[in-house]
Amino acid sequence: MKTQTKRMAKIGLCIGIALMLLSMVVASAVQTSGGRVSVKSLSLETDAGYVMTAYLFIPDTATAETPAPGIVTSHGYLNNKEMQDANFVELSRRGFVVLAIDQPCHGNSEVMSVNSASGVYQGALALSRMPFVDVTRIGVTGHSMGGMSTNAAVASDNASGAPFISAVLLNNADPTYQDGDGNFANIYGSRDVGVVSAQYDEFFHQWIDDEGNRHEAPDYLEWENAQSFLNFGADPAEGLEQREADTVYTDTVDGEECIRVIYRPHIIHPWSHFSYQATVGVIDFFTRTLDAPNPIPATNQVWQWKEAFNFVGVIGLCLFVINFIILLTKTPVFADVGSAEPVAPTKVADGKGKIWFWGSLAAGALFSMLIYRRILAFGTSLPVSQTESMGLGLWSFLCGLFSIVSMLVYYHTYGKKHGMDLAARGVKISLKKLLKTIILAVIVVVVAYSCVFFAEYFFKVDFRLWTLAIKTFNPDMLGQAVLYGGLFMTFYVASSVSANAFNYNDIGGRHSWVNAIIVALFTTLPALILPWIQYIHYFTTDLMLWPASNMHILWLFPIVLILFGTTLISRAVYKATNNPYLAGIVNGCIITLMTVTNTCTTLV
Incomplete structure (x- = not known):
């Protein structure tokens, strides 16, 4: 099984590289x-x-x-x-x-x-x-x-x-x-x-x-x-x-x-x-x-092809990241960061376990949705260099804390009594393994962004879809990433641990991808529901429901894809490594860089 996983990861890595190259060539051909x-x-x-x-x-x-x-x-x-x-x-x-x-x-x-x-x-x-x-x-x-x-x-x-x-x-x-x-x-x-x-x-x-x-x-x-x-x-x-x-x-x-x-x-x-x-x-x-x-x-337009292949690049980069992580965990240096065999979904013991599963997902989505507008209004009012990063970062941080508290409550009131083994699920981790996990994650992020810089330098293109963009940046943006990175990291690491070590189970049937879709959808729900409410009201009354939150609601559009995609990425990595922190750290780094490089930065 280990050999099979490694072989599939090599194939996935090659497909990811091929999609990125295809994206660069076609997008460049269209814009030139x-x-x-x-x-x-x-x-x-x-x-x-x-x-x-x-x-x-x-x-x-x-x-x-x-x-x-x-x-x-x-x-x-x-x-x-x-x-x-x-x-x-x-x-x-x-x-x-x-x-x-x-x-x-x-x-x-x-x-x-x-x-x-x-x-x-x-x-x-x-x-x-x-x-x-x-x-x-x-x-x-x-x-x-x-x-x-x-x-x-x-x-x-x-x-x-x-x-x-x-x-x-x-x-x-x-x-x-x-x-x-x-x-x-x-x-x-x-x-x-x-x-x-x-x-x-x-x-x-x-x-x-x-x-x-x-x-x-x-x-x-x-x-x-x-x-x-x-x-x-x-x-x-x-x-x-x-x-x-x-x-x-x-x-x-x-x-x-x-x-x-x-x-x-x-x-x-x-x-x-x-x-x-x-x-x-x-x-x-x-x-x-x-x-x-x-x-x-004017009706003869070709820019849509560039947009389509820019998005092919996003897909290629995601495949590259997933499979590059998996392959690194199969090397001697990082072998102890992952597991030798793929992780199977756990079995839910009883009806209470199902209630915990659905209830915790719903509670997390509801909390995230209810605090969003107030937290964004507060965060963007602060005298900081990037108000958007601060607002979204604070929201991410609080949602991450809620997820951590939810997991602790679940473990001590239900999971521990029903034989939940935190070490077996990858939650309990040694300091050495954690440090190697962080080093591996940093390597993955650096190599992934090298692909982005390669695309810009040789083809003058990046990887994007509409307002979701993975682009190059000046070195000073690394300082911004350090400043806001902890806020985003709290959420993406907690989300990965929750989605995998706690919610990767047999709910959804014998096909594990159904469970992954369920978890990803609940993670994404706040970013879906708030715009639905805003725009259904606008289209039916010609007036915005929350005019003071117009900008903040718009920021949720790319977040829909980000939340859904990062959840699936973390699940794919966890199944192959039994390490719930690895993809969470990679996702947190990449989303932080995406956020701080696609906004307004002022000197404070």
């Missing part, structure tokens, strides 16, 4: 349009005095002799440049030079004491100085906070004395409707301006009417500010033509014809990163306004 677009990783010393990192996409048709229009794309708060892949893939394949930036304090850009809004303008300045970019055709676009940075770019461009930005697309962000005196105005002048406005945006297009009623994004076109924008800054009090979404309106401003348009994809705010409809709006707008050198219909 089969080699017709070159991708460069830049580190820019900006005029504002900080270093900003970016990806630069240069179509082979963009040269000093035939300069092409250029576009700056920006992510939103707590994201990074890779989140703009739908935009940079589709725009670059249409002949635009695209600069996808990491906003200050995000991605690999410089960390500062204040989250500056100047990133888009600094990116536009950089584009304007490139010899293969047509300075008369420069556009800017940003999602959410990136849209706010885009508005700031327009203000800086207006104040520069030599404005050069000609097209502005705000993606799930409000335009500037009024001037400094509070009067309705066209602050964009003769620029072409558009808005991609999600019909169910959770953060923008909100107002209180004269009767005190709250309105949110579904009512956006009824708002006088939206109508003023579509009427080129005219005062709604003068009686305006009621204008509609997805219609391009033209007017002449300062002797130049320009457009205003609001696209209304039927999506929520963060889905704009991952939306065919939203990407149609982006392509249509810049094709119209900047004259695409290689016009392709």
Whole structure:
């Protein structure tokens, strides 16, 4: 059986490596349009005095002799440049030079004491100085906070004395409707301006009417500010033509014809990163306004293939981690970290045992769900360098403590009386074995992230799905990982011990994978139920149930996959090693690194 386990682990490791390589090759081929677009990783010393990192996409048709229009794309708060892949893939394949930036304090850009809004303008300045970019055709676009940075770019461009930005697309962000005196105005002048406005945006297009009623994004076109924008800054009090979404309106401003348009994809705010409809709006707008050198219909999109194969990389990395761990435990150095034979599920002794199983799972899920909003509100209010990491870390820590208490109560009130052997299940562990477990886990994490750095260095891609991302990082992020790592580690180690040493049993039938799915689903339930409640209410009433928790609820989207996936990873490793700590430590390290490298970091 030991030989069989080792052979299967070798096969799994090879499959994982093959999937990661396939992910890198295909994702790179898509984002380079089969080699017709070159991708460069830049580190820019900006005029504002900080270093900003970016990806630069240069179509082979963009040269000093035939300069092409250029576009700056920006992510939103707590994201990074890779989140703009739908935009940079589709725009670059249409002949635009695209600069996808990491906003200050995000991605690999410089960390500062204040989250500056100047990133888009600094990116536009950089584009304007490139010899293969047509300075008369420069556009800017940003999602959410990136849209706010885009508005700031327009203000800086207006104040520069030599404005050069000609097209502005705000993606799930409000335009500037009024001037400094509070009067309705066209602050964009003769620029072409558009808005991609999600019909169910959770953060923008909100107002209180004269009767005190709250309105949110579904009512956006009824708002006088939206109508003023579509009427080129005219005062709604003068009686305006009621204008509609997805219609391009033209007017002449300062002797130049320009457009205003609001696209209304039927999506929520963060889905704009991952939306065919939203990407149609982006392509249509810049094709119209900047004259695409290689016009392709907006409905012809290939970025989804990049996203799909980015996720293939995630799957490959997970398979690599599982099987690399197992193989290391079969080496002489780490042989005593694992077991010689696979672990079989324990038998539940009686009906009380079943009640403990289902009750403890339900109690853990309920506790996690009930504390989430309050803990996140508290954690993100603290004066720390990464408020998201602190909020999620505190929640993880408390859920881990609850799991530990639950296991102790179970053992002393039921398990011990029914012959539960903590040593046989791997819970009781010697100090030497624990230290070797930690060393093995660190080796696995280092090698796993070497694959991520390899993907970025040679192919300019990472492993991700939507907002779930495993990406490279600067060395200073290791300090952040140490700062918050203990909070996450408490949960992932406790979760692994609970899911395996305590809950790996014959409940679920003769197929052990059924038990694994049950445990994984209960672990994931809080991250599923809270968004269901929030969005069912939003879609049925046009109002958010917990508007103050909008951001915190959105953070649960990637956590669904994280909680489900890490539970299955820990089960696979435990079955082969009888060591419940090993996968828990690996999971805790990787999730900590994922969290601290996909957020905003400020100097405190």
